[in-house]
Amino acid sequence: MAKITARTPKGMRDHLPADMIKRNYVINTIKSVFESFGFEPIDTPVLELKQTLLNSELGSEAEKLIYYAQHAGGKEELALRYDLTVPLSRFFAEHEHQLKLPFRRYHIAPVWRGERPQKGRYREFYQCDADIVGIKEITADAEVMSIVYTALRRLGFTDFSIKVNNRKLITGIGIYAGVPQEKLPDLYRLIDKTDKIGLNGVLDAMREEGFQEETIHRLADLLSLKGQGTLQQRLAALEDVRQILGDIAIAQEGIEELEALLQTADVLGIDSDHTELDFTMVRGLGYYTGPIFETVITKPDNLGSVQGGGRYDELIGRFRRQSLPTTGISLGIERIIDLMEMLNLYPESVHTTVVQVLVTAFDDTLQNESLRAAMELRHAGIRTEAYLEPRKSLGKQIGYADSKGIPVVVILGPDEVAQNLVQLKRLSDSHEMIVPRSELVKAVEQLLNNEA
Amino acid sequence: MAKITARTPKGMRDHLPADMIKRNYVINTIKSVFESFGFEPIDTPVLELKQTLLNSELGSEAEKLIYYAQHAGGKEELALRYDLTVPLSRFFAEHEHQLKLPFRRYHIAPVWRGERPQKGRYREFYQCDADIVGIKEITADAEVMSIVYTALRRLGFTDFSIKVNNRKLITGIGIYAGVPQEKLPDLYRLIDKTDKIGLNGVLDAMREEGFQEETIHRLADLLSLKGQGTLQQRLAALEDVRQILGDIAIAQEGIEELEALLQTADVLGIDSDHTELDFTMVRGLGYYTGPIFETVITKPDNLGSVQGGGRYDELIGRFRRQSLPTTGISLGIERIIDLMEMLNLYPESVHTTVVQVLVTAFDDTLQNESLRAAMELRHAGIRTEAYLEPRKSLGKQIGYADSKGIPVVVILGPDEVAQNLVQLKRLSDSHEMIVPRSELVKAVEQLLNNEA
Numbered sequence: 001m002a003k004i005t006a007r008t009p010k011g012m013r014d015h016l017p018a019d020m021i022k023r024n025y026v027i028n029t030i031k032s033v034f035e036s037f038g039f040e041p042i043d044t045p046v047l048e049l050k051q052t053l054l055n056s057e058l059g060s061e062a063e064k065l066i067y068y069a070q071h072a073g074g075k076e077e078l079a080l081r082y083d084l085t086v087p088l089s090r091f092f093a094e095h096e097h098q099l100k101l102p103f104r105r106y107h108i109a110p111v112w113r114g115e116r117p118q119k120g121r122y123r124e125f126y127q128c129d130a131d132i133v134g135i136k137e138i139t140a141d142a143e144v145m146s147i148v149y150t151a152l153r154r155l156g157f158t159d160f161s162i163k164v165n166n167r168k169l170i171t172g173i174g175i176y177a178g179v180p181q182e183k184l185p186d187l188y189r190l191i192d193k194t195d196k197i198g199l200n201g202v203l204d205a206m207r208e209e210g211f212q213e214e215t216i217h218r219l220a221d222l223l224s225l226k227g228q229g230t231l232q233q234r235l236a237a238l239e240d241v242r243q244i245l246g247d248i249a250i251a252q253e254g255i256e257e258l259e260a261l262l263q264t265a266d267v268l269g270i271d272s273d274h275t276e277l278d279f280t281m282v283r284g285l286g287y288y289t290g291p292i293f294e295t296v297i298t299k300p301d302n303l304g305s306v307q308g309g310g311r312y313d314e315l316i317g318r319f320r321r322q323s324l325p326t327t328g329i330s331l332g333i334e335r336i337i338d339l340m341e342m343l344n345l346y347p348e349s350v351h352t353t354v355v356q357v358l359v360t361a362f363d364d365t366l367q368n369e370s371l372r373a374a375m376e377l378r379h380a381g382i383r384t385e386a387y388l389e390p391r392k393s394l395g396k397q398i399g400y401a402d403s404k405g406i407p408v409v410v411i412l413g414p415d416e417v418a419q420n421l422v423q424l425k426r427l428s429d430s431h432e433m434i435v436p437r438s439e440l441v442k443a444v445e446q447l448l449n450n451e452a
Numbered sequence: 453m454a455k456i457t458a459r460t461p462k463g464m465r466d467h468l469p470a471d472m473i474k475r476n477y478v479i480n481t482i483k484s485v486f487e488s489f490g491f492e493p494i495d496t497p498v499l500e501l502k503q504t505l506l507n508s509e510l511g512s513e514a515e516k517l518i519y520y521a522q523h524a525g526g527k528e529e530l531a532l533r534y535d536l537t538v539p540l541s542r543f544f545a546e547h548e549h550q551l552k553l554p555f556r557r558y559h560i561a562p563v564w565r566g567e568r569p570q571k572g573r574y575r576e577f578y579q580c581d582a583d584i585v586g587i588k589e590i591t592a593d594a595e596v597m598s599i600v601y602t603a604l605r606r607l608g609f610t611d612f613s614i615k616v617n618n619r620k621l622i623t624g625i626g627i628y629a630g631v632p633q634e635k636l637p638d639l640y641r642l643i644d645k646t647d648k649i650g651l652n653g654v655l656d657a658m659r660e661e662g663f664q665e666e667t668i669h670r671l672a673d674l675l676s677l678k679g680q681g682t683l684q685q686r687l688a689a690l691e692d693v694r695q696i697l698g699d700i701a702i703a704q705e706g707i708e709e710l711e712a713l714l715q716t717a718d719v720l721g722i723d724s725d726h727t728e729l730d731f732t733m734v735r736g737l738g739y740y741t742g743p744i745f746e747t748v749i750t751k752p753d754n755l756g757s758v759q760g761g762g763r764y765d766e767l768i769g770r771f772r773r774q775s776l777p778t779t780g781i782s783l784g785i786e787r788i789i790d791l792m793e794m795l796n797l798y799p800e801s802v803h804t805t806v807v808q809v810l811v812t813a814f815d816d817t818l819q820n821e822s823l824r825a826a827m828e829l830r831h832a833g834i835r836t837e838a839y840l841e842p843r844k845s846l847g848k849q850i851g852y853a854d855s856k857g858i859p860v861v862v863i864l865g866p867d868e869v870a871q872n873l874v875q876l877k878r879l880s881d882s883h884e885m886i887v888p889r890s891e892l893v894k895a896v897e898q899l900l901n902n903e904a
Contacts, residue, residue, distance in 0.1 A: 004507045006545035006771040009499050009528050014543050016550060017492035017557065024493065036830040038807045038837030040469035041476065045576050046498060046532075046562065047461050047519075055456045067499075069521040069532065071566030076461050080498075080521065091466050093458035098468060100856055102840065105469065110498065114523030124497050132840075139819070139840045150830070267820045269827055319458040355490045367591070368719045375598070375721055378488040385490030388554065388584075388591045404552055 011115070011123030018352040025350050026155065026337050027108055030128055033151040034106040037143060039130050042105045044087040050077035055318055056086040057287050065113040080112040084129040084330070085287070085315065092133055093319030101134035101324075108333070120338055131328025133316065138257050141291045141311055142264035144329045148295055148307050149270045151331060156345035159299035160306070162270075163278040164227075166258050167288045167310070169241070172251020173222060173279070176244070177215040187211070191223065194280035195296075199223055202280075227277020231266050234277055235259060241279070254290075261291055287312040293329060297339060306332045306339065351405055356383045357444055358401040359410045361390035369412045373422065373440060377410075380441040382448075402427050408447045410440070463567070463575030470804040477802050478607065478789050479560055482580055485603040486558040489595060491582050494557045496539040502529035507770055508538040509739050517565040532564040536581040536782070537739070537767065544585055545771030553586035553776075560785070572790055583780025585768065590709050593743040593763060594716035596781045600747055600759050601722045603783060608797035611751035612758070614722075615730040616679075618710050619740045619762070621693070624703020625674060625731070628696070629667045639663070643675065646732035647748075651675055654732075679729020683718050686729055687711060693731070706742075713743055739764040745781060749791060758784045758791065803857055808835045809896055810853040811862045813842035821864045825874065825892060829862075832893040834900075854879050860899045862892070 008014055015023060031041075047069055054063065067080040081087050084107045092103065108128045117123060130147055132140045145162060152160055170191075174184045190205050197205070199220070206216050222244055227237040238255050245251040258277065265275060283292045292310030297303040309329030317323025340346055359374040361367045367390045374386035385406065387397045394411065401409050411423040422440050424433045426447045433452060435443045446452035460466055467475060483493075499521055506515065519532040533539050536559045544555065560580045569575060582599055584592045597614060604612055622643075626636045642657050649657070651672070658668050674696055679689040690707050697703040710729065717727060735744045742763030749755040761781030769775025792798055811826040813819045819842045826838035837858065839849045846863065853861050863875040874892050876885045878899045885904060887895045898904035 003770060003772075004503055006504070006542045007501065008497055008542075008546065009501055009530055012497035012499060014497070014547065015495040016547060017494060020493040020495060023495075035806045035835045036833065038810075038835060040806055041472040042469060043467040043472060043475075045460055045464035045466070047464060047564075047576065049459065049461055051456050052458070064524055067521050067523045067526075067530075069519050071519045071564075072516055074519075074566055078461055078519075090458045090460075094460065095466065095468060100852060104837065112499075112523075114526055124499065135840045137840055139823070139838075143838065143840070146827070264820075264823070267823050269824075318455060320455075354487045354492055358490075368716075371591070371716070371719050372721075378602070381488065383487045383490060385556065386591075386595065388587045388589055388595070400552060 011117030013122060021354060022340065022346060022350060023337055025346065026333065026340060029154055030151050030331060031108065033147060033154055034130050037147050039104040039106040042091065042107055043109065044091050046080055047078045048081055048087060048090065050079045052090050053079045053082055053086060056089065056315065058082060065115055067112045067114060082113060083111055084109060084127045088131055089316045090319050092316055096320065103133040106130040120335060122334065125334045128331040128333040129328060131326055133326045134324050136325035138260040138291065139264050141327045142261055142268055144309060144327055145265055145293055146268040146270055148293065148329050149274060155336065155340065157297065160274060160295055160297050162275045162293055162295045163281045164258065164261060164275060164291065164293055165278055165281045166254035166291050168250045168290060169254030169258065170282060172245050172248045172254055175248050176251065177218045178212065179215055188282045191280050192282040199280065223280050225279060231262060231272060234262050237277060257291055283308060283310060287315045289313045303339060304335065306335050353405050354383050355385045355404065355406045356448055357408045357410060358406045359384060359386045360394055360397040361387045362394065362413045364390050366412060366414065366417060369417050373410060373412060377441060377444060382444055408444055463569030465574060473806060474792065474798060474802060475789055477798065478785065478792060481606055482603050482783060483560065485599060485606055486582050489599050491556040491558040494543065494559055495561065496543050498532055499530045500533055500539060500542065502531045504542050505531045505534055505538060508541065508767065510534060510538065517567055519564045519566060534565060535563055536561060536579045540583055541768045542771050544768055548772065555585040558582040572787060574786065577786045580783040580785040581780055583778060585778045586776050588777035590712040590743065591716050593779045594713055594720055596761060596779055597717055597745055598720040598722055600745065600781050601726060607788065607792065609749065612726060612747055612749050614727045614745055614747045615733045616710065616713060616727060616743065616745055617730055617733045618706035618743050620702045620742060621706030621710065622734060624697050624700045624706055627700050628703065629670045630664065631667055640734045643732050644734040651732065675732050677731060683714060683724060686714050689729060709743055735760060735762060739767045741765045755791060756787065758787050805857050806835050807837045807856065807858045808900055809860045809862055810858045811836060811838045812846055812849040813839045814846065814865045816842050818864060818866065818869060821869050825862060825864060829893060829896060834896055860896055
């Protein structure tokens with residue numbers, strides 16, 4: 001067989017150890033926040049039935065990006081999951097007799113989309129979702145909003161804003177502006193661009209697409225309302241919207257939900273500097289029905305969104321007789337991982353290697369002494385590599401530890417072994433110790449904790 | 453759109469929370485053992501180029517089971533990974549300029565095989581591999597053997613045996629028995645059945661397949677040798693084999709490697725009750741070149757293998773100019789998870805839920821008090837669910853906690869709130885406490901730790 005070039009498929013990546021250690025830090029931090037809010041882990045197969053994905057209102061643009069899979073003789077049509085929300089709905093309907101309501105689950109796992117790869121966008125990437133099934137009360141939405149806030153703070157982010165809006169209010173706005181039913185998707189698509197092209201840009205684009213001037217005028221007033229500042233100022237902004245939208249019932253419902261959301265967010269301790277009402281924030285996916293969220297990093301700006309989410313009360317109904325109220329959030333973990341690096345948010349404890357100690361091997365005859373010392377350190381819970389090529393010089397072995405970023409080196413040469421001693425060296429400051437062999441573990445711990 | 457039945461593809465499974473908590477316990481325990489030996493985490497894409505898999509000597513039987521994948525307009529032929537060893541080889545060759553030798557990596561991730569599903573065998577399942585690239589010395593093989601021993605002991609297994617053999621010795625045995633080159637694969641396939649049909653069964657099958665009586669006679673003596681007991685007894689058994697195989701060079705090499713392996717295993721503290729030389733253990737995959745391992749649970753017996761592995765010095769050479777010596781092990785984590793349950797090895801700390809406390813909601817007017825208490829517990833690192841339907845009775849809420857296995861319940865009724873108190877209850881023994889509201893966190897910790 002011919003040798004072939006080693007390469008990953010287009011738009012897909014390997015993760016090297018230093019990269020994995022950082023990813024694991026972020027993922028474990030988020031997991032612990034999810035669990036602190038009482039969310040339980042689940043997992044689903046990477047492969048779903050094709051019909052499961054195609055029955056879930058992902059939208060035709062999304063459906064073009066789905067990966068399909070098959071093995072020789074396989075009778076089912078399969079697809080790689082596109083997100084974690086459709087699998088949750090399918091999962092819940094399949095196992096509901098074993099699950100209690102409310103059902104809070106989190107799921108951190110890769111998904112696949114055949115998009116054109118570009119900087120920061122991959123065809124295989126992780127999603128990181130937390131959802132509550134079975135609660136129609138807006139407290140559930142406030143709780144998932146609080147998870148976003150808590151997770152970003154825990155990771156060290158300081159400048160971010162959780163934008164809040166409501167699908168019912170957006171629908172009400174469409175009705176108020178006099179846009180015909182069939183043009184509503186176009187309207188929402190344009191409003192969604194406010195972030196990128198500004199409100200005036202959106203209004204111009206509406207003109208180009210033939211929206212009525214009266215409609216554009218009405219929207220201009222409404223969409224420019226800002227919901228920032230104190231809780232009272234936000235509630236006042238909502239009151240202004242309520243006045244404008246008058247008797248459009250669905251809009252009033254959306255406004256009441258937003259009021260409840262802001263009040264509960266305050267109870268949950270979400271700092272109002274980190275949230276804002278944004279009536280131009282729409283969110284793409286078809287299945288949202290109530291409050292929606294999107295979080296952006298505000299400094300430096302233009303880094304895009306690190307979180308999306310909202311309420312989708314109808315999706316589970318595609319897989320069972322009756323639907324169930326559901327709300328949740330998805331953290332853009334790949335972007336968060338990139339931003340942690342850019343903003344220098346990793347703590348010092350996140351190293352380039354998991355290894356804490358390298359036990360060198362002086363020569364063939366003394367190697368067993370080194371192997372025994374390594375096992376002793378491992379049993380004490382210290383992450384230890386034993387150098388396995390005793391014919392390499394000590395200098396070379398220490399150079400290896402240094403280049404890998406291993407903090408401490410242990411040396412067992414003939415003098416040390418003869419006198420029942422062991423030599424240790426911390427590479428960062430070249431601090432050396434010689435201690436009785438029986439105190440090896442204690443000495444390593446001291447060096448690692450900078451207590452020696 | 454029509455409603456569709458919610459189901460997973462054939463041979464694939466969801467993992468519910470109670471199941472995930474157990475899986476995470478096993479995976480985290482193994483991870484911590486891998487890291488204690490200085491192995492670093494990596495990850496690779498689920499999808500590989502089809503040519504990567506087909507160029508890796510998986511064998512034609514395995515190749516039939518590969519899943520292929522494609523998205524609309526995708527130009528590459530892709531396949532879901534079949535194991536973690538081929539991806540490692542491809543990974544190493546692709547990134548070698550960023551990696552140091554020796555390279556120790558672990559990888560815990562799902563793989564896909566289109567096999568006929570049966571009890572305990574799935575089409576999507578996790579593998580759990582640790583390998584060392586770049587060390588030809590047998591100490592590397594002894595270290596990965598020690599990982600198996602340490603991981604199984606740490607998980608609580610007491611009755612298991614790590615069987616050891618050597619591919620070079622097997623080749624030597626084939627030569628000694630006078631089997632022509634082209635019949636060697638048949639010979640190894642038959643010997644591999646010793647576990648299931650016994651040595652006499654194997655010899656009968658050889659007769660049926662037309663092997664020479666002289667060959668069968670020679671093999672009968674050799675394969676029935678046992679390498680158990682003390683290190684000295686094992687070395688003596690190897691000496692017997694050495695005498696029989698005389699001047700077959702490759703057999704002598706295999707024997708020397710086995711001697712070194714047994715001696716180093718002893719230095720690393722592997723209890724000899726948990727290992728045995730087994731000259732009938734062959735291992736299926738085509739790429740092994742030196743020592744091979746396989747671990748079986750011995751009590752109850754017939755539970756099959758929980759680990760496979762060995763040295764494969766040629767595989768990486770399929771992706772780069774020169775190959776590199778490589779050895780490693782793969783833990784059969786799905787079977788281990790099943791056995792943990794069967795043998796009752798999960799510690800008491802592994803619950804059916806991650807949630808430690810349910811904060812009940814007395815009624816609408818007091819719900820905010822409950823939400824604030826929940827946030828306080830979360831900030832203190834206690835995994836806390838807030839009940840979000842205040843209209844449900846307290847009895848119903850406590851019943852929910854009980855049915856989910858949540859150990860502690862917090863109650864903030866009008867009397868408690870008026871007097872700045874909080875009521876707590878541990879459900880396992882109905883132990884109740886009423887403490888000042890400011891001592892909530894401390895009281896919960898006492899109840900969880902059975903200190904109150």
